Amino acid sequence: MKTALFIIFAVLLLIIVAWLLFSRYFIERSPSIVHGGYDRVMQEKSAVILQAVLDMKELDQYWHAEQSGRKPLQVVVTDAVAMRPPITKFGMPVQYISAEDAGKSPAYFEFTGIFYDAEDRARIEFAYPAEGIIGSATLELRAQMWQIIDRSIRER
Numbered sequence: 001m002k003t004a005l006f007i008i009f010a011v012l013l014l015i016i017v018a019w020l021l022f023s024r025y026f027i028e029r030s031p032s033i034v035h036g037g038y039d040r041v042m043q044e045k046s047a048v049i050l051q052a053v054l055d056m057k058e059l060d061q062y063w064h065a066e067q068s069g070r071k072p073l074q075v076v077v078t079d080a081v082a083m084r085p086p087i088t089k090f091g092m093p094v095q096y097i098s099a100e101d102a103g104k105s106p107a108y109f110e111f112t113g114i115f116y117d118a119e120d121r122a123r124i125e126f127a128y129p130a131e132g133i134i135g136s137a138t139l140e141l142r143a144q145m146w147q148i149i150d151r152s153i154r155e156r
Helices: 002-029 034-054 057-063
Strands: 074-076 095-097 110-118 121-128 133-142 145-155
Touching: 034 110, 034 121, 034 133, 034 145, 057 145, 074 110
Parallel strands: 074 095
Antiparallel strands: 110 121, 121 133, 133 145
């Protein structure tokens, strides 16, 4: 009887030790736990997706970079870009501004929503009030690259 209890205790102890080692291995490698990894991964993912939207050829006719107050592109900080991902327009980093400062700006761009339907699919909604447009873009991760598969731009 004592031998059976000892064996059960030893097996349980081995299971606990194995679980602790296994857990530590994955916790150390998990981007969602270590060093703000989840935020970093999401910021990198968002930057690629948002950059693809800013680079859409369909938006080129609305930028008017030669006009005063259009460079650098000012982007309103919303929930969609709260982490201020590093994106560029006109060969320079965008300038993030508050919603309050947007009222003082002659032209600002606003990402009004970013929605992940799955790990490999996202929908971005945006507005560029200076040009009176709103739009959206749907992107899919294909062959390790985010590609726009659907887009819509409407003038208000």
